[in-house]
Amino acid sequence: xxxxxxxxxxxVISQSSVQDTPDGRIPVGKTMPGEQPMLSVQxxxxxxxxxxxxxxxxxxxxxxxxxxxxxxxxGPSGSGKTTLLKCISGLMAPTEGEVTLHGEKVTGPPxxxxxxxxxxxxSLFPWLRVAENVELPLKNQGMDxxxxxxxxxxxxxxxxxxxxxxxxxxxxxxxxxQRVAIARAVAYKPEVLLMDEPFAAVDAQTRADLEDLVRGIxxxxxxxxxxxxxxxxxxxxxxxxxxILSSSPTIIQEDLLVDLxxxxxxxxxxxxxxxxxxRHHVYEQIQLAKKGFRPEDAVANANA
Amino acid sequence: xxxxxxxxxxxALPLILLAIWFVTTLGETSFFVxxxxxxxxxxxxxxxxxxxxxxxxxxxGRLMIGIALxxxxxxxxxxxxxxxxxxxxxxxxxxxxxxxxxxxxxxPVIMLLIGIGDEMKVxxxxxxxxWPILLNTIEGVRSMDEVLADTSRTYGMNKxxxxxxxxxxxxxxxxxxxxxxxxxxxxxxxxxxxxxxxTEGLGFAIVQFQRSFxxxxxxxxxxxxxxxxxxxxFIFQLAERWILGWYHGLREIEQAA
Numbered sequence: 001x002x003x004x005x006x007x008x009x010x011x012v013i014s015q016s017s018v019q020d021t022p023d024g025r026i027p028v029g030k031t032m033p034g035e036q037p038m039l040s041v042q043x044x045x046x047x048x049x050x051x052x053x054x055x056x057x058x059x060x061x062x063x064x065x066x067x068x069x070x071x072x073x074x075g076p077s078g079s080g081k082t083t084l085l086k087c088i089s090g091l092m093a094p095t096e097g098e099v100t101l102h103g104e105k106v107t108g109p110p111x112x113x114x115x116x117x118x119x120x121x122x123s124l125f126p127w128l129r130v131a132e133n134v135e136l137p138l139k140n141q142g143m144d145x146x147x148x149x150x151x152x153x154x155x156x157x158x159x160x161x162x163x164x165x166x167x168x169x170x171x172x173x174x175x176x177x178q179r180v181a182i183a184r185a186v187a188y189k190p191e192v193l194l195m196d197e198p199f200a201a202v203d204a205q206t207r208a209d210l211e212d213l214v215r216g217i218x219x220x221x222x223x224x225x226x227x228x229x230x231x232x233x234x235x236x237x238x239x240x241x242x243x244i245l246s247s248s249p250t251i252i253q254e255d256l257l258v259d260l261x262x263x264x265x266x267x268x269x270x271x272x273x274x275x276x277x278x279r280h281h282v283y284e285q286i287q288l289a290k291k292g293f294r295p296e297d298a299v300a301n302a303n304a
Numbered sequence: 305x306x307x308x309x310x311x312x313x314x315x316a317l318p319l320i321l322l323a324i325w326f327v328t329t330l331g332e333t334s335f336f337v338x339x340x341x342x343x344x345x346x347x348x349x350x351x352x353x354x355x356x357x358x359x360x361x362x363x364x365g366r367l368m369i370g371i372a373l374x375x376x377x378x379x380x381x382x383x384x385x386x387x388x389x390x391x392x393x394x395x396x397x398x399x400x401x402x403x404x405x406x407x408x409x410x411x412p413v414i415m416l417l418i419g420i421g422d423e424m425k426v427x428x429x430x431x432x433x434x435w436p437i438l439l440n441t442i443e444g445v446r447s448m449d450e451v452l453a454d455t456s457r458t459y460g461m462n463k464x465x466x467x468x469x470x471x472x473x474x475x476x477x478x479x480x481x482x483x484x485x486x487x488x489x490x491x492x493x494x495x496x497x498x499x500x501x502x503t504e505g506l507g508f509a510i511v512q513f514q515r516s517f518x519x520x521x522x523x524x525x526x527x528x529x530x531x532x533x534x535x536x537x538f539i540f541q542l543a544e545r546w547i548l549g550w551y552h553g554l555r556e557i558e559q560a561a
Contacts, residue, residue: 091454108457115458122451127473127550136469137459170554188459 010274012281015241016255018299021060022096026296029063029243029255036103037064038224039088039192043097046083057083059249060097065192070218070225072235074282075245075253076290081228084250085196088226089115101192110192114185118197120177124169124184131156131165134184155187158217175206179213186217193218195227199234208266211238215264232286236260236278237269244282247289251296254285338520343527346520351528355509360528363506366422367494370429374486378434379479382441383471392442403439407432408496415501425497425505432493433486440482444475477551480544487536495529 015030021043031040046058057080065071075081086092088099090109099106101113117123124133134152143151156162159179169177178198185193195214199207211234218225229235235242236258244253260274269275322340329339338346351360385391407428414424448471456470498507506525513522545552 086454089458091457109460111460113458115455117451117455119451122449123455125452125469125473126554127476128469136465137461140459140461140465168550168553170550170557 010259010277012278013257013259014254015257016252019062021062023060023251024296025299026060026251027253027255027299029061029252030241031062031064032066038067038102039065039226040100040103041065041084041088041097042100044084044087044094044099045096046080046087046092047095056249058087058094059251061245061250061252062097063243063252063255065224065226067191067224068222069241070215070227070239071241071243072239073226073228073243073245074230074232074235074286075250076247076286077230078248079245079289080248080250081230081245082196084245085115085194085226085228089113089194112191114188114190114193116178116181116185116193116195116198118200120174120181120198120201121170123181124177126168126170128168129165130161130167130169130172130180133169133180134187137184137188151187151189155183158186158220159183159213173206175202175210178202178210182210182213182217186221189221190223193223193225195225197228197230200230207234212264212266214238232282233270233279236275236282237264237266242278242282244285244289246295247292253289253293253295256282336519338523342520343523347524347527350521350524359504359506359509362422362504363494363498364532366425366429366497366505367490370426370433370494371487371490373426373430374433374437374490375483377430378437378482378486379441379472381434382438382475382479383445383467385438386442386445386475387471399438403435407493411497411500420501425494425502428497429490429493433490436485436489437479437482440478441475444478445471447478448474477548480548484537484540484544487540488533491529491533491536 016027017030018025019028021028023043023045029041031037041064042062044058044061045056048055048057061084073081073084083092087094088106090099090106090113093107101110125136128136131152134155135148138148138151152165153162156165159182161176161179161183164172164176169180172180181198198214199210202210214225214227215238217223227235227238229238239258242256242258244256245251246253256278258278260269260272260278326340329337332339385395410431411424411428414427418424418427452470452474456466461470494505495507495510498505499511502508506529510522510525510529513519513525
């Protein structure tokens with residue numbers, strides 16, 4: 001325990017900067033002026049209009065996701081993570097601001113994006129067998145049968161499920177069901193893979209396996225991954241970058257570079273000095289966010 | 305062993321009822337209550353001859369067409385109404401009104417409008433049997449799982465594939481429940497529709513037997529109707545097991561957990 005509270009040997013590297021936005025001077029995530037990012041979120045705001053009045057879930061979010069990066073979004077519960085993901089995936093229109101993919105505004109679910117949801121049991125078609133679930137998006141795209149069969153077999157192989165193509169999803173364990181959902185996303189060959197707390201509902205041991213699976217697939221496919229989680233350890237272990245969200249109405253609290261070695265290992269990485277420093281830092285930030293710390297206030301105070 | 309037990313379960317009660325009937329009609333002379341032996345004889349005599357072609361066949365034909373049309377109209381209409389909120393708002397109060405009208409009272413009106421032929425009888429069957437299927441389909445479409453719908457949207461599923469692989473299978477448990485109710489309604493209306501201005505059909509035959517005091521024949525017609533209901537329900541169960549296999553498996557696992 002003492003090591004976790006010792007001073008970090010290396011400072012954590014924050015990539016966020018303070019910018020003028022329509023919602024005042026607030027921290028924003030790393031953006032890439034000049035070069036074309038793969039996915040770009042600009043001044044995104046989402047307000048829900050309800051009978052009981054308006055609820056501002058997301059106030060202002062700005063960050064870019066470059067091609068091939070694995071970034072984790074972490075925030076306290078109720079920090080609008082799912083809202084953000086729905087806006088990025090085009091399932092929901094933002095109130096203000098925009099999401100662009102390759103410079104094109106996202107107005108509906110884009111072709112080159114796949115989403116893995118937390119509720120695997122509700123995201124797989126229970127009336128289709130495992131292979132049919134993976135195959136359906138390809139069938140919908142009009143891919144011919146022999147090509148489809150090959151891609152499905154490859155995807156199932158990649159997630160270690162080649163032995164159960166004929167089973168129904170509900171006959172499998174939770175972890176295996178989520179693997180099917182991942183295989184379906186992999187077979188779709190997206191450029192951006194969005195994952196909404198995909199491992200929140202599986203047990204700890206399965207989760208570790210699935211984390212390594214995601215790292216493996218990410219490296220193999222060179223796909224950009226945006227991984228939403230509330231698990232601090234998971235965000236640091238998985239990501240090249242951790243974007244910390246404030247409590248609702250959400251803005252970016254900090255955009256952190258994860259300078260851990262590229263080869264991650266459940267035992268070694270997690271017991272390394274740097275891992276606990278980063279973990280410590282993210283943990284502190286989340287605790288701050290939970291206590292109602294507002295980054296915009298901090299910015300205002302610094303200027304005063 | 306389990307197979308034998310299942311068969312025993314199925315035939316136990318009918319055997320007991322037959323036995324009671326047999327015993328209570330021993331030495332019975334009442335004109336209105338035939339003994340089992342007489343009924344069996346009359347049954348084979350009445351329904352294996354030309355009556356099968358002239359009465360049972362047309363009835364069955366109309367019943368099947370009526371059920372098929374009810375399923376088709378119910379599912380297509382239900383998919384449409386369930387998919388569009390404005391259509392639902394527009395139609396639902398009116399549907400409740402028409403649903404509340406018992407189809408037999410419409411027979412005189414339909415006879416005036418489209419005559420007394422097969423069309424009238426099929427219409428009566430459809431007018432009664434379509435409702436459970438239509439309303440259940442609407443409900444099934446509306447209760448679509450949100451995550452599943454989102455998943456389909458993110459994979460850019462087109463309209464036809466959405467209906468084929470998402471909406472229809474997801475509403476299928478409710479649709480099948482509706483069809484089950486419709487089958488018995490259709491059978492009832494088949495008989496009733498044949499009691500008006502008819503020259504053939506099961507309903508017509510039973511009424512004619514009754515009016516000509518052919519009491520055992522009348523009873524045999526009623527037995528035939530009952531058997532028809534059993535066969536219908538058996539066919540339905542086979543179809544349901546095939547179509548909803550995934551659903552029963554899923555439910556079993558959910559309940560075991």
